[in-house]
Amino acid sequence: MKLNLKIWRQKNREDKGKMVDYSIDHVSPDMSFLEMLDVLNEQLINKGDDPIAFDHDCREGICGMCSLFINGRAHGPNYGVTTCQLHMRSFKDGDTIFIEPWRAQAFPVIKDLAVDRSAFDRVIQAGGYVSANTGGAQDANCLPVPKENADKAFAAATCIGCGACVATCKNGSAMLFVSAKVSQLALLPQGKAEAQQRVLNMVAQMDAEGFGNCSNTGACEIECPKGISLENIARMNREFMKASILSEK
């Protein structure tokens, strides 16, 4: 396969950046998208050019490091996969592919396609945890958890924090991510104790980071590689309303 690539190049945070055209030949349809970029980078290095910076780690679709807005879609044209699990057989010989970084005020570009997603870390630090004193594990039967709640909490916890929701949302909103992290704890007895303060603090941090508001377009749910449901956003809306009214702090 021969492909024309239009890739965002930006030297550093301050640089304005621009789209640069590349052409790559002999691309195997069995390569992953990131492997295709690896090949391109090797060619650039051999020519003495600066290779393209992009985030990646496990390349198994579970770490949440890879990103890329490919042809106007987060993680490319397929549903339910991250960019590392996107293969070149999803494209045709001669295709032109636009590759851009996540775009959001809260996700500044570090270099080329790599963005700073530490805003997500700060949202988690604001309350996305259970502060329980650890001791000997108690009998599991002391904490009954309905199967439905366990399943919903697990589904919310599959969020890998890649930021596709923010990248896709026309408002650069982080509601799907934050709601998944609020939900996975709000649904379980261990998380109930700190539920009020958690949702208030995490939403406040989300707003402070400069993420946009939710227009309920539903785009985040569709582009999320883990299929996190909008149900979580509704739950966060409920939890926040309850906490805003009832919290004594």
Next chain:
Amino acid sequence: MSNSALLKSSLVKKYWMSATGLFLCLFLAGHLAGNLQLLISPENGARDAFNMYGKFMTTNIFVKVLSIVTYISILFHAIDGIILTIQNRRARPVRYVKETPSASSSWASRNMALLGTVMLVFIVLHMLAFWKRMHFGPIETYIAANGEELKDLYSITVLSFKDADNGLIVCMIYLVAMIAIAFHLMHGFQSAFQSVGIRHPKYTPLIKKVGYGFALLVPLLFAIIPFYIRFML
């Protein structure tokens, strides 16, 4: 923390959008019920019926209170919407070179601000044409069949759509505004429930169906009125 959250938080702004939006849906239904009297034929006393309804709507104390809540809701919904839109634009200062938003969301859901602006312009024109004349004149009065003196809003309404020079343009403005309302409601109705956390596997599909029905039926019935008056009366 919770006090400032109740004023400033992104979620609370959405609660207000939801509450005012749903109240305005009720207003639309009430307004439509009143306006459908314009479809009564003149031989059956449409003029008296509509003008008596107009008198009730401008003098009844309960209606007056409701109308003030409606004005506040419209203003609040618009101002809150503008604030949300500005914040949302700021959240993505650098746009994508290539975007394919239709792959993951509906056109209406992405253009609520545009549709809302069309509606706001329409509301101003609409109130200048009828509301202002009903409240502040100039408007003629006449003695109805039951001996009551009534402001003749009915004739103003009929004339504005039947006017030889501008009537068709006025009808078209109404049509465009009703199309905007239809798309706005198609997303807005069900979205209002999601924003306040009302989502349930049993009820959400029903809310969506009712929302689509409301979004199609109410603007359609509103839109029929000017064309009925222009071409059938």
